[in-house]
Structures are given as structure tokens and as C-alpha cells.
Amino acid sequence: MSQSLTIALAQHNFLVGDISGNSQRIAESAQQAQQQGAQLVVFSELALTGYPPEDLLLRPSLQLRVEEALQQVAAASHNIAIAVGFPWREQGKLYNCAGVWYQGECLGRYAKQCLPNYQVFDEQRYFATGDQPCVIDLLGHRIGLTVCEDVWHQGPVEQSVAAGAELILNLNASPFHLGKHGERLTLLQQHARSQNVALLYVNQVGGQDELVFDGGSFAVAADGERVLQMPSFSESMALVNYHSGQLQAVSAQSAEPDSELASLYQALVLGVRDYVNKNRFKGVLLGLSGGIDSALTLAIAVDALGAERVQAVMMPFTYTSGMSKEDAAEQADTMGVRYQSISIEPMYREFMAALAGEFAGLPVDTTEENLQSRCRGVLLMAMSNKSGYMVLTTGNKSEMAVGYATLYGDMAGGYGALKDVYKTKVFALAEYRNSLSPVIPQRVIDRPPSAELAPDQKDEDSLPPYPVLDAILERYIERDMSAEAIISAGFTRDDVLRVLRLVDVNEYKRRQAPIGVRVTQRGFGRDRRYPVTNGWKAGI
Amino acid sequence: MSQSLTIALAQHNFLVGDISGNSQRIAESAQQAQQQGAQLVVFSELALTGYPPEDLLLRPSLQLRVEEALQQVAAASHNIAIAVGFPWREQGKLYNCAGVWYQGECLGRYAKQCLPNYQVFDEQRYFATGDQPCVIDLLGHRIGLTVCEDVWHQGPVEQSVAAGAELILNLNASPFHLGKHGERLTLLQQHARSQNVALLYVNQVGGQDELVFDGGSFAVAADGERVLQMPSFSESMALVNYHSGQLQAVSAQSAEPDSELASLYQALVLGVRDYVNKNRFKGVLLGLSGGIDSALTLAIAVDALGAERVQAVMMPFTYTSGMSKEDAAEQADTMGVRYQSISIEPMYREFMAALAGEFAGLPVDTTEENLQSRCRGVLLMAMSNKSGYMVLTTGNKSEMAVGYATLYGDMAGGYGALKDVYKTKVFALAEYRNSLSPVIPQRVIDRPPSAELAPDQKDEDSLPPYPVLDAILERYIERDMSAEAIISAGFTRDDVLRVLRLVDVNEYKRRQAPIGVRVTQRGFGRDRRYPVTNGWKAGI
Known part of the structure; x- marks a missing residue:
């Protein structure tokens, strides 16, 4: 025997x-x-x-x-x-x-x-x-x-x-x-x-x-x-x-599986830590806007790398609220990371002056919003190039899905911690992280999301409320449901057609997005291979 | 019967x-x-x-x-x-x-x-x-x-x-x-x-x-x-x-196959035309630097879309030579495209002023070069956003391979005509295009390539001469040869190890590059799926 x-x-x-x-x-x-x-x-x-x-x-x-x-x-x-x-x-x-x-x-x-x-x-x-x-x-x-x-x-x-x-x-x-x-x-x-x-x-x-x-x-x-x-x-x-x-x-070793949110948070932390360390970056740098995405990203970065390897930059402009500046500074202070504020006003002004002839007589549109975002991207990248700190992007999956992000602006960076996390999950994760120790100011979680790229802007001015948006996105992206099937599931035709169209026409942005942690069964990386040039129309 | x-x-x-x-x-x-x-x-x-x-x-x-x-x-x-x-x-x-x-x-x-x-x-x-x-x-x-x-x-x-x-x-x-x-x-x-x-x-x-x-x-x-x-x-x-x-x-219809260069040129023209038209862009916009890549890209764009749908922008800085400005203006004039010149000096100056504290005491490095390139990228993207013209990028395969390009700078844009064309082929194509009708000033073809991002800069200051570089790249990328095998084929160990390392460490840039026409058996798109995080070292 x-x-x-x-x-x-x-x-x-x-x-x-x-x-x-x-x-x-x-x-x-x-x-x-x-x-x-x-x-x-x-x-x-x-x-x-x-x-x-x-x-x-x-x-x-x-x-x-x-x-x-x-x-x-x-x-x-x-x-x-x-x-x-x-x-x-x-x-x-x-x-x-x-x-x-x-x-x-x-x-x-x-x-x-x-x-x-x-x-x-x-x-x-x-x-x-x-x-x-x-x-x-x-x-x-x-x-x-x-x-x-x-x-x-x-x-x-x-x-x-x-x-x-x-x-x-x-x-x-x-x-x-x-x-x-x-x-x-x-x-x-x-x-x-x-x-x-x-x-x-x-x-x-x-x-x-x-x-x-x-x-x-x-x-x-x-x-x-x-x-x-x-x-x-x-x-x-x-x-x-x-x-x-x-x-x-x-031995009697046994690890109880963590809660879903705890697992998710740990996955994000490990993803960031290994990308930064295996690629031998000194640390990371991120734009802290006073909003919830960058707040959560900062928490993940510090948990992944330690405060001394993380640097946060607030880059205010006319539309940045006092609240945002206060909350960003407060979180950076709480978490013990190096923090500074650099206004984008002078560069923005010079770009607009140089383009005055080109733009003469044309209405203000998203061009000006993108320009703000790109001034921030250029600043962060310059700091990154000089210091060897990698820029972490802060965009979430809802934004990546509908293109609510600026190429070469807030999308500029090496890695995205929240790339595969819907906005509604971002809120849940922020609450979860604060339950371990309070690092994100509660006001950041409670106030309505805004890109602060135009006066009194709210995300919900241009997008359906996030619970609706995310529910539609999850059905379209992860379950491959058609427009008609999603409408039948109880969403308005207007919302569904608008959201699906945004997903389809923004493939070109996602193609140039930095990679980021995948946590769902269909992330926007190797997982989802859609043509940019695409005549498929939402419908059945 | x-x-x-x-x-x-x-x-x-x-x-x-x-x-x-x-x-x-x-x-x-x-x-x-x-x-x-x-x-x-x-x-x-x-x-x-x-x-x-x-x-x-x-x-x-x-x-x-x-x-x-x-x-x-x-x-x-x-x-x-x-x-x-x-x-x-x-x-x-x-x-x-x-x-x-x-x-x-x-x-x-x-x-x-x-x-x-x-x-x-x-x-x-x-x-x-x-x-x-x-x-x-x-x-x-x-x-x-x-x-x-x-x-x-x-x-x-x-x-x-x-x-x-x-x-x-x-x-x-x-x-x-x-x-x-x-x-x-x-x-x-x-x-x-x-x-x-x-x-x-x-x-x-x-x-x-x-x-x-x-x-x-x-x-x-x-x-x-x-x-x-x-x-x-x-x-x-x-x-x-x-x-x-x-x-x-x-019928007696018979189309003789074209020469290799003619086929290649037509492939590039068709790639650009269909990407722009199938995605319903009004036209294209590109930065014309006075160098050969943007000169050839302009010719391709005009042949693809007609001069009236193409717009060229020269964005000079301190290091831009008089020759470059003359040649760019001459080509734009020859080809009948809308042309303008916008200096990047004011924005560059403001960025550097804002970063003065951060950069104090640190030596000048590629950060400042990237910053010039990114000011150009932001200008082009703003014009693109306002006009609906897509930005064509002008980088070639040699540059994409070794990372001789700036993310969010000259890499900013929707589509790259020369993305899969080695620099030596860029020269051959420019000569070929001029043999049909003279559109690229001969001086653009004859002068030594320079990014003009630093005083008296030449590409060959930081890279091997293009015939050597391209020969190494072709062996590594398209034939999967190892470093030792390429050295045995008659290249210096220094050149080979340096070039292969550049290819490997720049995968992160290529991941965020715009798509572009593929004309070889291994382009940098769906064709070549390399990890960014990669411990493989060149050797056997």
C-alpha cells in the first residue's frame, strides 16, 4: 500500500x-x-x-x-x-x-x-x-x-x-x-x-x-x-x-473569500501595484479634481504603492469650484501624499488666442472643454517625463463606454485603475474604502458628479443618471443585448438609442485609451474587438 | 451537353x-x-x-x-x-x-x-x-x-x-x-x-x-x-x-500588376480615403513640419480626398529652420491645400513657467521636446474638434518601432498613413510620388531627417542611420530573429541591442497609437500582440 x-x-x-x-x-x-x-x-x-x-x-x-x-x-x-x-x-x-x-x-x-x-x-x-x-x-x-x-x-x-x-x-x-x-x-x-x-x-x-x-x-x-x-x-x-x-x-489554513466589493478593491490595488512595479516606475502621478473618480484612484494608488510613491496635482480653471479645491487638498493631506496646484488658465488663454482666427464666428462647443482637459494632460505628462512617475488615469468604465472623456486630456496616462469599473460601482467602492478608514471626503461621494468643464455643468446634463446609464451599458456591453431587447427590459427608447450610439461611435477613443485593470467578463481591452469603421446600427 | x-x-x-x-x-x-x-x-x-x-x-x-x-x-x-x-x-x-x-x-x-x-x-x-x-x-x-x-x-x-x-x-x-x-x-x-x-x-x-x-x-x-x-x-x-x-x-480586360512602390502608394491612399469617408469625416488636417513624413502624408491625403478636403498647419518653434517653413509653404501651395502657420511659442512658454518650480534644478531632457510636440498635438486637436476634420498622424514604422515619437504629441490623431512604412520606404515613396508629378520639394527628400525639437538635432544623433535601423527592425519585427541572429547577419552588437531594447520598451506607446494602414506581414496593430509588462530580454 x-x-x-x-x-x-x-x-x-x-x-x-x-x-x-x-x-x-x-x-x-x-x-x-x-x-x-x-x-x-x-x-x-x-x-x-x-x-x-x-x-x-x-x-x-x-x-x-x-x-x-x-x-x-x-x-x-x-x-x-x-x-x-x-x-x-x-x-x-x-x-x-x-x-x-x-x-x-x-x-x-x-x-x-x-x-x-x-x-x-x-x-x-x-x-x-x-x-x-x-x-x-x-x-x-x-x-x-x-x-x-x-x-x-x-x-x-x-x-x-x-x-x-x-x-x-x-x-x-x-x-x-x-x-x-x-x-x-x-x-x-x-x-x-x-x-x-x-x-x-x-x-x-x-x-x-x-x-x-x-x-x-x-x-x-x-x-x-x-x-x-x-x-x-x-x-x-x-x-x-x-x-x-x-x-x-x-495546517488548518483557510481563507474565507472576501465580499464582492473587497475582492474588487483588492483586484484594482493589485493591478496598479504590479503594473507600476513590474514596469519599474518610481511611482505614480495623478490629477486630483475633487471628483470621486480621482479620489478613489488616489486611494487605490496609495494602498498599492504607499503614500511616498504617489503625487497628486490639482489643475484648477475658471469652472473649478471651491469645494473641489478644498476636497482635493483635504484628501491629499489625509492620505499624506505630495500635492500641488497648478492653474491651467495661462496655457488655455494662449491656445485660445492662437486659435482666435480659426475659431472666429464659431460657437463655443466641446472643443473648449477638451482644450482644458488637454492642458491638464500636457502638464501631467511633462511632470511624468521629468520625474519618471507614471500618470494614472482616473476615468471609469461608464465614461470609457460613452466617450465622456478627452483623448490626450484626462485619457492621457499609462494605466487606468477604474477603466473597467462602472460609475455606480465607483461610488460603492468609495464607501467601501472609507469603511476601512476614512480617506475620501464624504462630500466628494455625496455631491452630483461634474466634469467642471463648463459653468454649472453636471454629468447628468448630457448623460442619463448613472444608475440608468450603467444598467443600459451592462446589458449592451457585457450581455450583448440589442437595443430592442434593452428597451423591452424597461428603459426609454431615447435613452437606449442614445447610449448605444455613443458606445458605438466612441470605439476610436477606446482604441487609444491606456490599458487598465479588467474586473468584468468584458472589459475594453483584448476582450472586446470591435471595428472602428462600423456600419452596424442599433436595432434588433 | x-x-x-x-x-x-x-x-x-x-x-x-x-x-x-x-x-x-x-x-x-x-x-x-x-x-x-x-x-x-x-x-x-x-x-x-x-x-x-x-x-x-x-x-x-x-x-x-x-x-x-x-x-x-x-x-x-x-x-x-x-x-x-x-x-x-x-x-x-x-x-x-x-x-x-x-x-x-x-x-x-x-x-x-x-x-x-x-x-x-x-x-x-x-x-x-x-x-x-x-x-x-x-x-x-x-x-x-x-x-x-x-x-x-x-x-x-x-x-x-x-x-x-x-x-x-x-x-x-x-x-x-x-x-x-x-x-x-x-x-x-x-x-x-x-x-x-x-x-x-x-x-x-x-x-x-x-x-x-x-x-x-x-x-x-x-x-x-x-x-x-x-x-x-x-x-x-x-x-x-x-x-x-x-x-x-x-472582354480583353486585363490589368497588369503595378510596381511594388505603385501598389504600396495606392494601398496607402485607399486606406486613408476609406477610413475618412466610411467614418464620415469632412476632411483631414495635418501638421506639416517641412520634413519628409508629413510631406508624403500630405501627398497621400490629397490624392485620397482632393485638395479641398485637406488642411495643413505649420507650427513653428525656436528650433524650426527657415528651410522647413519655406518647404512646407511651398508644398502646400503646389498641392493647393489650405495652409496656415501657428507658433507654439506662447503656450510652450506658459507651460514651462507653470512647471518652473517642479523642474527647478533639473537638467533639460526629452521632457522639453515632448512638450513642444504636445503643444502641436493640442492645437491640431482643437482645430479638429472645431472643424470636424480628422487629424492624420505622420509617423512612420521606424519611429513607431523605437518610440521616436511623442504620445499625445505627434502621435495625436485619428489615423496614420505611414504607420507601417519604414523610413527608407518613405524616401522611396516620396521619389515615386514625385515621378508622377512633382509635389514634394526635392530639398525635403534630400536633407537629413530631423525632428527639430532641439538645436541642430538630427535623427541620426540618437538612432542608427535609417538603412541600418530599418534592416534591424525588419529582422526583429517581421522575421522574429533573435539579437544574436541579427548580429551574426552583420550588424554591430551595440546597434542591435539598443534597437531591440527600444522596440521592447516602447510597446506602451504603440498601444495608444492611432490605427493606420497595414502594408507588411506584421504591422503594429492586431498583427503583433506583445505584452507591455514584459521580462523577455534580447539575446538568443
Whole structure:
């Protein structure tokens, strides 16, 4: 009869493209796991390259680098088995593989069978499809390998069990979106019960461009019970013990899933932190307007990087209210960030003087509003260029959707914390953040939103109230509902047609928007690929 | 024995998403073909939606719209058979189909078997794979259907012949890149000879965002002879006659392929024209600097839209040479476009004054250069907002590659004519354009390139000479060669490592660049999907 097996789940934050750095990390982590008593350590999908490596997978030298890295993995496997994900080329085809090394030898290599090619995923651009299960023998235990999407279908798990697996490893690179954690758990519990097999779900953690991977690795026994839940949004290692079909956590570690708002906030913080740190920016800079978007962005930035790496600039103009100036200064003071105020009045005046001839006789329109916004963008970018601090943009998903933002103005910057957060969620998040400690002046949350680009302007002068706007947007963007279907759901024809048209005609702005954290099932990044030139008209 | 069959090849410019407009166009065109004596008219791939429809294919109402449009096609088929491409959903799966309607009935529907999912193509994101040939009987002739990529493989053509096809229709949406026309012809000639079958290649024409479809439809007889060559870069219809295995052109129409430079120039002109017109801009506006990029862009704009829809603005500063001002004014005058000069000195001065405290004690660096560029960007965008003229950007591929451009400065605008044209090709194109009629002052072509953002600045002060730079870039970007491989090809290690590093670290700029015409096999759009956050280091 076989001995019990102690297995470490290693939930790490890898750097995409840094194959030698990642393999070194894997070797070090394997040694730690071994010191803690593990005989097997499991890493995430494509741990060697980080996920998603995108077109780096097309580079001819990829295989050479992977081979070098796998030698390092093999060398680290003398006293502990290592399960790891990596790309592998064979007979001219590239596969998304999981393999196990032990005592310097490869015990088995599995090629992912279900390659996601939807939403943000392009795996069929890179990978050929595997068609075989892989069950290895390790110290008398039959262990099956699967990769991410494989467990979202029936085939691979069934195959693996049919091939004798009593325990299945599932290596993941599964990005966060709201509610996804529960979906994963339910799915694996169903597999466990229907196939009478234990499963270990190991996910990477960390921000990579627009994606945030939340970790949240877990283990499910063959009866469907979750015996281990690892934390979300941070690196972690935890051990389980497997013996005679029984799976149990080695220590009593268990992380209760956070509330939806808490998860969302942590995702935004991690997204910002990793983008800034992995790209080696000294810190961030943002325009603080006295409005709620920049207030929440400032809170996220400080939580991500610490106050000393965050700088806020108020750039007032004629239409900036006293309230806005007071609230901005107050929040900067509360949060302890460097703060200054620079008026855009002199530059604005010179631009208008230079354009006086061109604009003579023409009515004031959004041109003048955009000009204010662009003066601010130029100031922030100049400060950024000189200091090496990256500009964080403050726009939210509602604005990005309807184009209520100025290209090269408030859209100027390297990264957007709120890019995939609807305005109604911005309010909820501000309240949530203040519930931890009061950092955003209550008046910022309570007053009606305004871009303050014209006298007495309110967002609701040009847009439906945000609860209505966001409800329409969510139906159109995330659920692909048609105009008629949304109208039938109880919205006015005028609102629906106007909002859908704004979404459609503003694709050109989104194409030039900075990337930002994705937290929904359809963000405005790799997720949504709409033509700019587009004759589709809203209707059925 | 069957009668002879007269077939029209209809090479059209459809608008993506405008399904009802496109089907109306198809019906009208079918009527014209019938009046010219055709019994069958062949349109391009996904003619109903235009190509590529991207995520419009995910909209639930797509099928309803396609069904309506196909009723219109069926109604138009009473006196002429119509072969057309369209998306079709069946049993929950969407297929990229070609079908033939005649006398109101569908004679057959073929589902594309080879779905490209590389370069700019994402067809596996949308479509399921067909697995059957489709050969229809039309007036006693056995006609096989294939779609685009199908003929780049052996299977579908062989299948179709095995199923009895004597003539194969190939419906395409094949974007232009340099040299592609010859590849297509060779490929179809090989199929014809090896399978003893005649083939009709019908391609769409027109610009769609970054893609330009060049048309260039043709017909190949079973002995491999090209019996018809339709023009590139313009809409066209032509007739062939098929009888007892023989294929011949009805009229002696034959368009000789243009030279490489002529093709390239026409692609750029068509890309700009269609982007501007399909998006209904009144015209375009560009910054004319006296340099070669903006000079060539102006020529392209005028050739695309006519002088009356083009406006040029010189925005001088301290470092702008007298030569630049003279040459810009001269070209604008030669080409008959509205021209004005607006100094950026007053705004620049105010920005620097406002930033004096922030910048105190810090050395002058690229911040000040970027600031000049951004003052120009703000001016152009203000004029654009007020007038409804779109800003054309003037940057070339060499600059986009190494980040020799200012975000929100010279990169501000809606569309880039030269985005995928290396600087060395910019020179060649300027000479080519002047060979048609002299529009670019010779001095603009002859003087050393300079951004004129600092005293006596030359591009070659910070970059290798363009012939060297472009040769390195082409190897890295289009051929995926590693640093070591490029060095071995005869470039200095310093140059190669510096250039590759610049390409890698400037991905963030390209992400926010306007779209522009793609003319190579790897443009900086949908073609090249690199992570911004990227630990890959140049080396092997």
C-alpha cells in the first residue's frame, strides 16, 4: 500500500517573459516546499513564461529558453517532485503543457486539450491541441494532469480518471472577474463528486497588463468537500496530505473569500501595484479634481504603492469650484501624499488666442472643454517625463463606454485603475474604502458628479443618471443585448438609442485609451474587438 | 451537353456591419451582371457583413439580420445565380459560409474549413470549422465552393474536385501586403494544374481600419493560364466564359500588376480615403513640419480626398529652420491645400513657467521636446474638434518601432498613413510620388531627417542611420530573429541591442497609437500582440 503524499500548492506571481527568473523562482520555491515536508509541489499554468505571454510565444528562441529553464527545474527535483506549466514545441507544433519532474527525470508531460480562444484568450493563435490524458505514478499514487480550461469541459477529467487518476492536478492561469471564484469551486466540486476524484486547483496571482490573476487556489476531496482554500490576491504556499483516497489540509489554513466589493478593491490595488512595479516606475502621478473618480484612484494608488510613491496635482480653471479645491487638498493631506496646484488658465488663454482666427464666428462647443482637459494632460505628462512617475488615469468604465472623456486630456496616462469599473460601482467602492478608514471626503461621494468643464455643468446634463446609464451599458456591453431587447427590459427608447450610439461611435477613443485593470467578463481591452469603421446600427 | 456559362466576378468595397446596405449593393450588382449577360455572379467572403466584422459576429441579432439580407439576395436571384459569403448559425455554431442562390432557392451552402487564427486573423474566435465540400449544379455545370484560406491548403480543393467540381469559386477577403498578389496567383495556378480544375479568385477591395483589401481578382484556367486579371485597389466587375472545361475572359480586360512602390502608394491612399469617408469625416488636417513624413502624408491625403478636403498647419518653434517653413509653404501651395502657420511659442512658454518650480534644478531632457510636440498635438486637436476634420498622424514604422515619437504629441490623431512604412520606404515613396508629378520639394527628400525639437538635432544623433535601423527592425519585427541572429547577419552588437531594447520598451506607446494602414506581414496593430509588462530580454 502506498505511503501518504504531502503536496504543496504554490501560488506565485511570475513575470511574463522572464523565463530564467521564473524558473529560478520555481526552484527556490520547490526547495521551500521540500523543507516544509512536501514530496510534490504544484505550480500554475505556463509558470515558466508567466501568463499570458502573447506573441512572445512566436519567437523562435522560445524553445531554447524553455529547455534551459526546464534543466533548472529538473535539477531542483532531486528531493521533491515538481509539477509545472510551460510551452513545448514538438514536431513543429507548440503545446501548452504541464509536466512533472522528479529526481531529475520527466515523469510525464500533458498537452492542454481545451484551448480558450474567446474573451481575452487567444490560445488557438499559438497552441496546437493535445488529445491524450497524462497520468503519472508518483510514490505509488496515480496523479492526472490537466490545464485550466480543461476542467471547464467534461472530457479531460473523465479521460484522466479512466486512465487511472485518483488525484487530478489542475494548473491554472485564470484571471479574476467578479463572481468567478465561486464558479471555479462549484465546477471542481462537481467533477470531484461525479468522478469520485480529488482535485487540486492551483492558480497564479498578480497583475499582467489588463489582467489580474487572483490566486485563490484550493483543494477538493473526492466527496466534493473543499479541504483547503488559499488566499486571494497574494502569493502563498499551502500543503495538503493525500492518503488512500483521503485529502486533508496539513495546517488548518483557510481563507474565507472576501465580499464582492473587497475582492474588487483588492483586484484594482493589485493591478496598479504590479503594473507600476513590474514596469519599474518610481511611482505614480495623478490629477486630483475633487471628483470621486480621482479620489478613489488616489486611494487605490496609495494602498498599492504607499503614500511616498504617489503625487497628486490639482489643475484648477475658471469652472473649478471651491469645494473641489478644498476636497482635493483635504484628501491629499489625509492620505499624506505630495500635492500641488497648478492653474491651467495661462496655457488655455494662449491656445485660445492662437486659435482666435480659426475659431472666429464659431460657437463655443466641446472643443473648449477638451482644450482644458488637454492642458491638464500636457502638464501631467511633462511632470511624468521629468520625474519618471507614471500618470494614472482616473476615468471609469461608464465614461470609457460613452466617450465622456478627452483623448490626450484626462485619457492621457499609462494605466487606468477604474477603466473597467462602472460609475455606480465607483461610488460603492468609495464607501467601501472609507469603511476601512476614512480617506475620501464624504462630500466628494455625496455631491452630483461634474466634469467642471463648463459653468454649472453636471454629468447628468448630457448623460442619463448613472444608475440608468450603467444598467443600459451592462446589458449592451457585457450581455450583448440589442437595443430592442434593452428597451423591452424597461428603459426609454431615447435613452437606449442614445447610449448605444455613443458606445458605438466612441470605439476610436477606446482604441487609444491606456490599458487598465479588467474586473468584468468584458472589459475594453483584448476582450472586446470591435471595428472602428462600423456600419452596424442599433436595432434588433 | 451543357451550355456555356458566363460568370461575373464582382469585386466590391463593402462597409463592415452594414448588412442591409451590403445586401442591397449585392442585389444591384447582380442586376448589372445579369444585364451584361452573366448567369452567375460571384461576390467576396462575408460580403454581407464586410470583412472583418470582428466582435459584431458575437451579437445575438446577427443571424436575424443575415436572414433578412439573404431574403433580399434570394429575391435578386431570379434571373442570375448569386454566390455570396455570409456568416451562418446552425445548431448553436457559427460558420463562415459561401452559398449560391438561384431562382430564389439556395443551391448549396459551404462552410469554410481552414480558419486563419494568426497575424491579424481571429477566425477561430468566432467560427466553427466546416468539414464537407460543396459542389453545386448550375445549368449543367458542377461548381465547387471554397472560402479564402481554404485554397492555401491542399484539402478543400482536392475534396471539391473529388466531389466532381470542374470549376471552383474561391471567395476571399484577403488583405494586401507587399508581394502578396504574386503569391496568390502562383498558389491558384498550382491548384489548377495539379487538380486540372479552373478557379475564380474573387477578393473584396477597400480599407477597413488598419486593413486594406486590394481586390486584384483573377481567373485561372485548368491549365494554369491566367485568363483574367482585374485591377487592384478599385471596385470592378468582369466576365469570364466557361464552356467544356475551357475558361476565357469575355472582354480583353486585363490589368497588369503595378510596381511594388505603385501598389504600396495606392494601398496607402485607399486606406486613408476609406477610413475618412466610411467614418464620415469632412476632411483631414495635418501638421506639416517641412520634413519628409508629413510631406508624403500630405501627398497621400490629397490624392485620397482632393485638395479641398485637406488642411495643413505649420507650427513653428525656436528650433524650426527657415528651410522647413519655406518647404512646407511651398508644398502646400503646389498641392493647393489650405495652409496656415501657428507658433507654439506662447503656450510652450506658459507651460514651462507653470512647471518652473517642479523642474527647478533639473537638467533639460526629452521632457522639453515632448512638450513642444504636445503643444502641436493640442492645437491640431482643437482645430479638429472645431472643424470636424480628422487629424492624420505622420509617423512612420521606424519611429513607431523605437518610440521616436511623442504620445499625445505627434502621435495625436485619428489615423496614420505611414504607420507601417519604414523610413527608407518613405524616401522611396516620396521619389515615386514625385515621378508622377512633382509635389514634394526635392530639398525635403534630400536633407537629413530631423525632428527639430532641439538645436541642430538630427535623427541620426540618437538612432542608427535609417538603412541600418530599418534592416534591424525588419529582422526583429517581421522575421522574429533573435539579437544574436541579427548580429551574426552583420550588424554591430551595440546597434542591435539598443534597437531591440527600444522596440521592447516602447510597446506602451504603440498601444495608444492611432490605427493606420497595414502594408507588411506584421504591422503594429492586431498583427503583433506583445505584452507591455514584459521580462523577455534580447539575446538568443
